[in-house]
Amino acid sequence: MSVTPIAASSLNAERVSERVLAHLERGLALPGDLYTDPALFAEEMRAVFQRQWVYAGHVSQLANAGDFLTVDVGGQSVIVSRDRAGELHGLVNVCRHRGTLIVDTPCGNVRNFVCPYHQWAYAPDGTLRGAPRMPAGFDREQYPLKRVHTGVWNGLVFVNHSPGEVDDLGALLEAPDELMAPFDIASARVAHTEVYEVAANWKLVWENSQECYHCNANHPEFIKTFDMKAFVADDDSFSLTFSGDRRMQCATFPLRSGAVSLTMTGQPASRQLLGRFGSGLAPYTAAAHLKPGFASVFSPDYGIVFMDVPKSFDRTEVRVQWLVAPGAEAGVDYDVENLKRVWDQTNRQDWALCQSVQRGVASPDFEPGPLSLDEQSVAGFYHSYATMMAAAGL
Ligand code: FES
Ligand SMILES: [Fe+2]
Incomplete structure (x- = not known):
């Protein structure tokens, strides 16, 4: 008897977690549709990769002030940078103006991150330093790059895109x-x-x-x-x-x-x-x-x-x-x-x-x-x- 009926989409059937546990209980591998469904994949990026600690790189890649690397966290681009005080930051790689990716390279060193579209400039800690020709009353402090959690274990740098509390990496x-x-x-x-x-x-x-x-x-x-x-x-x-x-x-x-x-x-x-x-x-x-x-x-x-x-x-x-x-x-x-x-x-x-x-x-x-x-x-x-x-x- 087959354990799992093949559904049109893995998300239309009973909960994925329950199907997995049912297979686990019987000591079976997982059904094929869990590996072939684009809609399930999109949910997994949100439920798994954007909620867990994801490896970004080794501290030696971020040895100096202004060093940065980018990492794909469940389809979202994240920058990990070292600021002038030596602190590491996890920053969402999306400009606070109209959404351009701030950097499009795997790694590098910057004095400031300068958005290629209209040149908003962000310090390595994500604070907005410059935004040309903005109207009176524009407050730069309101527009830092959004942040993600960072953690370091034995010199290995991890990020966690989860919006709320996260498990302690240590x-x-x-x-x-x-x-x-x-x-x-x-x-x-x-x-x-x-x-x-x-x-x-x-x-x-x-x-x-x-x-x-x-x-x-x-x-x-x-x-x-x-x-x-x-x-x-x-x-x-x-x-x-x-x-x-x-x-x-x-x-x-x-x-x-x-x-x-x-x-x-x-x-x-x-x-x-x-x-x-x-x-x-x-x-x-x-x-x-x-x-x-x-x-x-x-x-x-x-x-x-x-x-x-x-x-x-x-x-x-x-x-x-x-x-x-x-x-x-x-x-x-x-x-x-x-x-x-x-x-x-x-x-x-x-x-x-x-x-x-x-x-x-x-x-x-x-x-x-x-x-x-x-x-x-x-x-x-x-x-x-x-x-x-x-x-x-x-
Ligand atoms: S989108 Fe980045 S400065 Fe306009
Ligand atoms: Fe192998």
């Missing part, structure tokens, strides 16, 4: 604090960035990143060092922890005997080690994820940070950064191609799988099948997704 990420502290992520720097376009729904991309049921068959480079046997046996070398209503998940990664880093050889790809590993701390690899779109994995010599940016119901941009120790020099301490090889190959293999799933779940013949023992993190995602959607009445 509390959400408290569980992995101890696990990730030795990497001293805050003092690292971005060695390389890659932006991947994936023709798949954001939920498929996230689900794929949460399970390794597919790893043996699809990721020859990854399993050179990732110990699938220990992972499947679920022994102490793989300690999965959930918190924050399962939005946060962290784990140590089991590596094969002799391997000290997730690289092609198991040996460090960078000669300069991160944080306390540089002074002899025993090596380990660990991951911390925060739904809906942030994932990170750190080995003693480098880390990788993923940011999933949904673009449409069947398109997701995945922005990936490789981080190294602050003093590590390209061409001297590491070779970029070697640094990124395992994850770049693994990513491309994953995107091909996600794209194939996107096509498959769009078929009227698709009927959600049962999840395996190795997909409990996918079930964890369904749970978080249902909770977030239910909170928005969906």
